[in-house]
Amino acid sequence: MTERPALPAYCTPLDAAWPFRHAVPGARLVSTRFDPARLDPEDFTRWGVPPMAGVNKRQAEYLAGRLCAWEALRVMNGAGAIPAIGDDRAPCWPQGTVGSITHGAGWAAAITARHTQWRGLGLDVEKTLPVARADRLAGEILTARELQGYAEQDETSRALRVTLTFSIKESLFKALYPLANKRFYFHDAELIHHDDTGRARLRLLTNLTPDWRAGSELDGQFVQFDDYLLSLVHIPAE
Incomplete structure (x- = not known):
């Protein structure tokens, strides 16, 4: 199919605007x-x-x-x-x-x-979690290191922390699974950096393949809009 059929009435017009603050060339x-x-x-x-x-x-x-x-x-x-x-x-x-x-x-x-240009891309959108649900899920999603200082944060910060960590680990899985062909879970990686510009960095905590071993670090980014959080992990081509 080379010509696009009419867009279904249940969708808004397709939007090709880049939502993140940082470019991913060619994407x-x-x-x-x-x-x-x-x-x-x-x-x-x-x-x-x-x-x-x-x-x-x-x-x-x-x-x-x-x-x-x-x-x-x-x-x-x-x-x-x-x-x-x-x-x-x-x-x-x-x-x-x-x-x-x-x-x-x-x-x-x-x-x-x-x-x-890119070996892997992972994209994930989540609605911002209510703080009560974020607190219930924190132990399942955050590693022990990621939980440090969690209880001292205010409700807004805790909800954002769990939502972001959940989403960007989902993006990590989507980007890396096709390359490693091996499943891994929330505690097999940790979010080691994120900042106000939307940059993020993750570290693997488990060995997946000889190319993707514990200690490997990958870059990502995220953006908030309305009540959503959108995250992206991008793995450059060698």
Whole structure:
């Protein structure tokens, strides 16, 4: 499919504006807002996307993310495509490209770049957690080092800390799993730096492959908008 069908009525116009404060050269990010209640099942047919099982909300999220991926690929190289689903349920990007898709709470986005510039990209969006839920989840998401000083922070800071750590570790997994082909979990990495400009840095705490061992550090970034937090991990090509 080279020409884009009409955008489904349940999505807002696709937005190719870069949301982060720091550039990722060559990467293209496209986002949309969507209303699951307005999803038409025929939208899957019009876009050539195999329907997925599940409730309307999940179907709407899935399709919105794929539409963003199609447009991000089109903006990057002039040829839109819907990434297939691999056996591990991860998107299969066209040869020579890498990318990531995220969606949640009525917002979806995809990012893509050429493999010659970036080995891996991971994108994740989350609604800012209520402080009570953040406090319940803190021990599951934060390492012992990340928990230092947590209890002394105010409610806003605690909610942001858990939301950010959760999101950027999700982005880390999306960026690194296709390269390592090995699953890892929240306590297998830690957020070692983040600042007011949106920069972040993570460190692996476990050995995944000879190339990705404990102590490896990776860069990322994040941005807050409305009540969302969007994070990105980008792994440069060698």
